Amino acid sequence: MGSKTNAAFKAMKKFGFPPEKVKRALKNLLKVYDNNWVFIEAENYSALADAILEMEESKDDDVGQQSHPVLNSDMGGFESPSKRQKHNMESSNQVSPNPEPIPPHPIARDRQSDAIPSQSNLGTKSLHVACRSKQLPSEQRHNTSGLKEPKTEPDVNNSCMKDVNESVGDKSQKKNVTGPRPSNLVQPKPEPFTDEIPSFEVPIAVVYPDVTSSHQNHIPCPSWEEGISREEGISREEGISREEDLFVHGETSPVGSRSNVLGAHTSDNVDAADEEMAAVSGQVFEEQRSLELVPDPGSSFTGNLEIASSSAGEVKLSLACGSLLNRPGFHVPNIDEVLKLFEEKCLKSYRIVEPSFSFKKLMKEFCQAFVELGTDDCTNKLEEHGDDDSTNKPEEIHFNVTTDIDVLKCFNLRNVLSGASCLPENTIISKSASNVLPVPCSLPISPSDLQTDDNSGKRIDIEWKGSEDPKLSSLDSDGLALIRLDQFAFDDTRPLHDVNDISKGEEKVQISIVNEVSSEECPPTFHYIPRNIVYQNAYVNFSLARIGHEDCCPGCFGDCLASSIPCACARETGGEFAYTTDGLVKTKFLDVCMSMNQNPHMHRLFYCHDCPLERSKNDVEPERCKGHLVRKFIKECWSKCGCSMQCGNRVVQRGITCNLQVFLTSEGKGWGLRTLQDLPRGTFVCEYVGEILTNTELYELNAGNSGNEKHTYPVLLDADWGSEGVLKDEEALCLDATFYGNVARFINHRCSDANLIEIPVEVETPDRHYYHLAFFTTSIVSASEELTWDYGIDFDDVNHPVKAFRCRCGSKYCRDAKRSSRAKRLLSMSSVPTPKSTALVLR
Numbered sequence: 042m043g044s045k046t047n048a049a050f051k052a053m054k055k056f057g058f059p060p061e062k063v064k065r066a067l068k069n070l071l072k073v074y075d076n077n078w079v080f081i082e083a084e085n086y087s088a089l090a091d092a093i094l095e096m097e098e099s100k101d102d103d104v105g106q107q108s109h110p111v112l113n114s115d116m117g118g119f120e121s122p123s124k125r126q127k128h129n130m131e132s133s134n135q136v137s138p139n140p141e142p143i144p145p146h147p148i149a150r151d152r153q154s155d156a157i158p159s160q161s162n163l164g165t166k167s168l169h170v171a172c173r174s175k176q177l178p179s180e181q182r183h184n185t186s187g188l189k190e191p192k193t194e195p196d197v198n199n200s201c202m203k204d205v206n207e208s209v210g211d212k213s214q215k216k217n218v219t220g221p222r223p224s225n226l227v228q229p230k231p232e233p234f235t236d237e238i239p240s241f242e243v244p245i246a247v248v249y250p251d252v253t254s255s256h257q258n259h260i261p262c263p264s265w266e267e268g269i270s271r272e273e274g275i276s277r278e279e280g281i282s283r284e285e286d287l288f289v290h291g292e293t294s295p296v297g298s299r300s301n302v303l304g305a306h307t308s309d310n311v312d313a314a315d316e317e318m319a320a321v322s323g324q325v326f327e328e329q330r331s332l333e334l335v336p337d338p339g340s341s342f343t344g345n346l347e348i349a350s351s352s353a354g355e356v357k358l359s360l361a362c363g364s365l366l367n368r369p370g371f372h373v374p375n376i377d378e379v380l381k382l383f384e385e386k387c388l389k390s391y392r393i394v395e396p397s398f399s400f401k402k403l404m405k406e407f408c409q410a411f412v413e414l415g416t417d418d419c420t421n422k423l424e425e426h427g428d429d430d431s432t433n434k435p436e437e438i439h440f441n442v443t444t445d446i447d448v449l450k451c452f453n454l455r456n457v458l459s460g461a462s463c464l465p466e467n468t469i470i471s472k473s474a475s476n477v478l479p480v481p482c483s484l485p486i487s488p489s490d491l492q493t494d495d496n497s498g499k500r501i502d503i504e505w506k507g508s509e510d511p512k513l514s515s516l517d518s519d520g521l522a523l524i525r526l527d528q529f530a531f532d533d534t535r536p537l538h539d540v541n542d543i544s545k546g547e548e549k550v551q552i553s554i555v556n557e558v559s560s561e562e563c564p565p566t567f568h569y570i571p572r573n574i575v576y577q578n579a580y581v582n583f584s585l586a587r588i589g590h591e592d593c594c595p596g597c598f599g600d601c602l603a604s605s606i607p608c609a610c611a612r613e614t615g616g617e618f619a620y621t622t623d624g625l626v627k628t629k630f631l632d633v634c635m636s637m638n639q640n641p642h643m644h645r646l647f648y649c650h651d652c653p654l655e656r657s658k659n660d661v662e663p664e665r666c667k668g669h670l671v672r673k674f675i676k677e678c679w680s681k682c683g684c685s686m687q688c689g690n691r692v693v694q695r696g697i698t699c700n701l702q703v704f705l706t707s708e709g710k711g712w713g714l715r716t717l718q719d720l721p722r723g724t725f726v727c728e729y730v731g732e733i734l735t736n737t738e739l740y741e742l743n744a745g746n747s748g749n750e751k752h753t754y755p756v757l758l759d760a761d762w763g764s765e766g767v768l769k770d771e772e773a774l775c776l777d778a779t780f781y782g783n784v785a786r787f788i789n790h791r792c793s794d795a796n797l798i799e800i801p802v803e804v805e806t807p808d809r810h811y812y813h814l815a816f817f818t819t820s821i822v823s824a825s826e827e828l829t830w831d832y833g834i835d836f837d838d839v840n841h842p843v844k845a846f847r848c849r850c851g852s853k854y855c856r857d858a859k860r861s862s863r864a865k866r867l868l869s870m871s872s873v874p875t876p877k878s879t880a881l882v883l884r
């Protein structure tokens with residue numbers, strides 16, 4: 042490999058130019074300059090940079106539509122392409138909260154300053170995101186932070202006042218919500234290209250493993266979900282966003298282009314350089330894609346799990362025990378047993394259908410299982426061997442999970458690349474997270490497949506070959522498992538977020554989503570569901586037989602509110618319906634509900650003898666019940682009633698009718714929900730919809746998620762716990778919208794003076810351990826105002842198992858802002874109950 046070529050690639054890499062482009066430009070320049078490197082190297086390779094930029098500008102550029110990063114004016118360096126979107130957005134005609142100047146072109150700036158930015162400022166690790174536009178970054182002003190219209194949508198103009206629904210031809214059955222739009226709403230502009238879809242072109246939150254396109258096309262938004270940007274370590278989101286990094290495929294793969302590496306056309310210098318460049322570009326590519334989890338510096342034992350793939354269809358998983366082998370009492374365990382233990386652990390820990398599956402996390406679990414079984418001390422085994430007891434907890438072994446392709450190079454890569462391997466045409470290996478899931482669990486690995494590299498004495502290579510499994514075929518290359526593409530079912534359950542309608546047509550109105558603040562934030566992945574769904578064990582019985590005559594109005598007709606005598610369904614609310622004929626919650630009713638929230642201690646509290654909440658936390662020695670507010674319910678007419686669906690006593694069950702929008706807040710609260718129309722006091726906005734979990738399930742799931750997963754706020758359904766005696770576990774329920782939920786999962790917290798209040802609503806069953814939780818406005822809310830509710834968090838409750846977030850609600854009554862360190866100390870000692878706490882803080 043020529044050092045000049047290498048240096049040129051390195052120099053360009055600093056600017057974030059993709060190796061393929063560097064290669065092409067370099068090839069051209071070598072031709073133009075007759076292989077005279079002096080011109081190419083001059084001014085820090087500015088000729089080369091120019092050539093790449095020219096290629097980008099050229100209409101004939103068929104290298105791919107990959108853009109280069111732009112200068113970060115704040116940092117004096119380069120920022121990732123996703124950040125560029127911010128500039129694009131901010132430079133659009135839309136109002137931007139924090140307008141920033143459009144940065145100069147990187148090369149132009151370099152020329153002015155005559156200096157290449159320092160390495161530390163360069164976004165060399167930034168992901169290269171394909172961009173449809175071939176404009177220079179500073180000219181790309183129409184994108185809106187990765188939020189895209191589906192390609193199938195008809196033309197939408199860029200007017201911020203344009204109604205969301207107008208752009209959606211196939212949703213004409215939806216209510217045409219035409220409430221006023223705030224002037225700073227960004228309506229994402231449709232893009233001209235349709236075929237080659239860069240990551241920002243697909244609807245947001247879509248990362249399909251595109252096995253037919255080049256790798257640039259499936260790099261998603263780097264900060265896929267809040268967990269990545271806000272939390273350290275492996276987050277559940279990482280499995281979605283970063284697993285793509287494991288995918289190395291196609292012509293653009295560093296080692297993937299056979300003609301590049303092993304092409305016979307080496308007759309001239311350029312082609313010789315070509316080969317070198319391919320190798321170099323491979324290195325550059327690897328470095329950009331390598332994912333390394335930095336081992337805990339405090340850990341004395343480390344190991345490595347290396348995962349890599351080549352476009353020729355190989356994946357290598359190599360588990361190196363490292364210093365682990367020096368650990369007293371450690372031996373290499375039987376791999377069959379490791380797999381069994383690992384599978385058991387997976388079954389316990391993972392909810393297979395959830396969209397947040399992380400392959401890397403799974404691999405870490407595998408490593409952990411390996412260590413557990415390889416450790417002689419039986420107190421170091423997994424859960425059933427005393428995991429709960431902290432004194433018996435196994436020592437954490439930190440495995441470095443990396444996608445360094447060196448591991449592949451060590452094993453017959455040359456053979457593979459030379460075509461010596463018998464790879465089937467349509468063989469792929471590396472896939473996105475959920476697709477990878479079954480592989481390590483089902484591969485038949487026998488102890489004989491376990492080889493130790495005697496040179497190092499520490500590396501263990503797990504070979505998967507000669508499989509009987511029809512999904513697998515053997516390869517004339519060590520240590521690789523092959524899965525034929527046509528035999529591997531892709532998991533299409535990954536959620537899509539349509540910017541025009543995050544509900545995907547599930548609601549009567551469309552709910553758009555916009556990001557006017559930062560292109561780095563992608564909305565969380567979750568499945569939109571318009572109605573609550575039982576997760577597993579919750580006991581929810583909707584049976585007509587359960588509804589007695591006193592709980593319905595079979596004799597009614599039409600609109601119950603029109604009748605002079607309120608029907609049986611009004612009995613719950615004192616013989617008076619809770620709704621006005623305009624469909625608003627009556628003032629009196631609302632006032633009482635608000636008073637309960639604001640002064641819970643002035644209202645009736647129920648203290649369980651055997652609190653299911655405390656029981657789920659600690660079954661052996663549950664703490665005393667902290668008290669549950671006995672709340673007022675609204676009871677709506679339902680199927681056993683004689684009235685029509687238009688009955689005034691059926692508000693919540695008719696679903697969302699307001700014009701809502703999900704948006705990225707500028708105060709650092711993440712995504713939020715706002716109204717696009719003025720709302721009178723008492724308006725039903727939406728229900729809190731999620732999975733119905735038992736509290737035990739919730740705590741178990743949380744205990745098993747290693748603390749990195751970020752739950753939205755699960756809501757306890759305890760409004761009527763007092764009336765049912767001792768609740769069984771399956772009757773003590775909560776709603777969790779983390780993985781499955783509706784738009785309410787975006788409603789942020791506001792202390793005390795929130796403009797929404799949650800009210801329990803009985804619809805399908807008189808069993809009050811399950812009910813609907815509906816949000817109504819507590820005051821007049823103007824169009825474009827954020828909708829908030831008081832989660833009931835006690836920010837002083839330092840004993841709470843989960844730490845509350847730092848509140849940025851901005852309310853003058855903010856409990857978090859008000860607390861003094863003195864009060865904190867006092868309250869932590871007295872553990873004051875917080876009966877209003879319907880939301881369980883589970884961060």
Ligand SMILES: C[S@@+](CC[C@H](N)C(=O)[O-])C[C@H]1O[C@@H](n2cnc3c(N)ncnc32)[C@H](O)[C@@H]1O
Binds near residue numbers: 786788847
């Ligand atoms: C139910 S979610 C609300 C939607 C969330 N903002 C998002 O982006 O998905 C609750 C989370 O939002 C954030 N959040 C909500 N209210 C907040 C507030 N007042 N201040 C700061 N963060 C808040 C916290 O991270 C909290 O864990």
